[in-house]
Amino acid sequence: MNEKQPEWYRELQRGPHVQPNFTREKKEAIVRQTETLGHGEKRRSRWMIRFSWAALSFIVVAVIVAVAFRENVGAPGGGGGKGAVASPEASPNATPIPKGQFFVIPSRQDGYLKDALPFSTEEVKKIWVKETQVPQDRMYVILQNLNMLEMTKAGTDDKPLSTESLIRFETADSVYRIPYDVDTNEYHLGGRGYYADDQVMLLMHGILQPDSKLAQLDRMFEQARLEMETREGGIDESFSYDGKRLTVAGKSYNEWEQLLLLRSSVQPILLGHYYDDAVQAVGNVTEYSDGVMQLNRSIVFTDGNYATPDGLAVGMSKEEVVQKLGKPNLQLDSKWSYKIGDYLKFHLYFDHNKIRCIVLSQPL
Structure with missing residues (x-):
C-alpha cells in the first residue's frame, strides 16, 4: 500500500477546484458572448415586430379594396364585373362641371x-325666370311659344327693353x-324684339308681378286647368243652351x-301686346275701369254690374247659378262651362263657391 503513486493519480486527487481554471479572462469572454447574443435577439425581435405590422397593414388594405369593389359593382354606372368603375355622376364628391x-x-x-x-326646345331640362324655376308642368307655355313664333x-x-328679366333655358x-x-x-333676341303670346304674358306676370290683375287671372286659369287634368269624365255633350241666355248685358262675344x-x-288701359300664332297677328290686352x-x-267681366238675362252676376253662389240657369256642361270645382252650339263659350269662375268672374270666349 506504500507503493509510490503515479503523478497523474496525484493530480486527480487534487480535484478541479485546486487549479483556478475559471479565470478573469474567461469571465469577460463569457459576458461579451452573452451581450452579443442579446443584441442579436433584440434585432430579431424588432424585425419580427416590423414584419407583423407590415402583414397587418396588407390585410387591412386588402379588406378595404374588397369592400370598395363590392360596393362599386352595385353602384350606378358599375359594370357588375371584374374591374367595374363607377361613373363620375355616381360619386357624391364629384365636382360639378360648370x-x-x-x-x-x-x-x-x-x-x-x-x-x-x-x-332644340326638346333638350330643355329646366327654365328659370330670374331666381324662380318655372314648374315642370308649365314649361310648355314658353317652349310652345318659341316653337310657334313667326319672327x-x-x-x-327696335328699342331697348324697359324692364329686362332673363329667361334661362337649361x-x-x-x-x-x-x-x-x-x-x-x-x-329680345340678337338686337331685335319679338312679342310673346298671351299665355306667356299671363305666366310671366304670375312670376314677376304676382299682385297684378293678369297674375290673378293666371292663377285662376291655371287652377281650372289642373282640375281638368285630374277630372274623371269629359264634357256632357247631351245638351246645349240658347245663346241669348248666355249673353252679358244683352251682348254676345262678337257684339262685345x-x-x-x-x-x-x-x-x-293697354296692359301689353301679344303674338297670336293661330292668326299670325299681334293683338292687345286691355283693361277698362268699369x-x-x-x-x-x-x-x-269682374264687376257685379254686368249680368246675364237670367240675372247671374259676380258674387252669386253655385246654388243660385243652378236655380237661375241650370247645370253646366263642364263642372269643375273652380270653373263651370256652358255649351252654345258646338262649343263651350260661357264660363263662370268661382272663388269659395261664389262667382269671381264671368268669361265670354270665342273658339277658332
Whole structure:
C-alpha cells in the first residue's frame, strides 16, 4: 500500500477546484458572448415586430379594396364585373362641371324661331325666370311659344327693353339666356324684339308681378286647368243652351268685341301686346275701369254690374247659378262651362263657391 503513486493519480486527487481554471479572462469572454447574443435577439425581435405590422397593414388594405369593389359593382354606372368603375355622376364628391352660358342670337330673322335657335326646345331640362324655376308642368307655355313664333310677324320696333328679366333655358350641358320685358311682353333676341303670346304674358306676370290683375287671372286659369287634368269624365255633350241666355248685358262675344273697338266713354288701359300664332297677328290686352278686360279671344267681366238675362252676376253662389240657369256642361270645382252650339263659350269662375268672374270666349 506504500507503493509510490503515479503523478497523474496525484493530480486527480487534487480535484478541479485546486487549479483556478475559471479565470478573469474567461469571465469577460463569457459576458461579451452573452451581450452579443442579446443584441442579436433584440434585432430579431424588432424585425419580427416590423414584419407583423407590415402583414397587418396588407390585410387591412386588402379588406378595404374588397369592400370598395363590392360596393362599386352595385353602384350606378358599375359594370357588375371584374374591374367595374363607377361613373363620375355616381360619386357624391364629384365636382360639378360648370355649364356654358350664352345669350341667344337667332341664326336668321325670318321664319319660325325654333329653326333659328341654337338649341332644340326638346333638350330643355329646366327654365328659370330670374331666381324662380318655372314648374315642370308649365314649361310648355314658353317652349310652345318659341316653337310657334313667326319672327317676321311677331317682330317689334327696335328699342331697348324697359324692364329686362332673363329667361334661362337649361340643357344638359349649356344655359341659354333670353332677355324678356314683362311690361311689353317682348323677347329680345340678337338686337331685335319679338312679342310673346298671351299665355306667356299671363305666366310671366304670375312670376314677376304676382299682385297684378293678369297674375290673378293666371292663377285662376291655371287652377281650372289642373282640375281638368285630374277630372274623371269629359264634357256632357247631351245638351246645349240658347245663346241669348248666355249673353252679358244683352251682348254676345262678337257684339262685345265690336263695342270695345268703338267704345269712347271708357278709356282702355293697354296692359301689353301679344303674338297670336293661330292668326299670325299681334293683338292687345286691355283693361277698362268699369270691370271689363279683353284678352285673346276672351272677354272677362269682374264687376257685379254686368249680368246675364237670367240675372247671374259676380258674387252669386253655385246654388243660385243652378236655380237661375241650370247645370253646366263642364263642372269643375273652380270653373263651370256652358255649351252654345258646338262649343263651350260661357264660363263662370268661382272663388269659395261664389262667382269671381264671368268669361265670354270665342273658339277658332
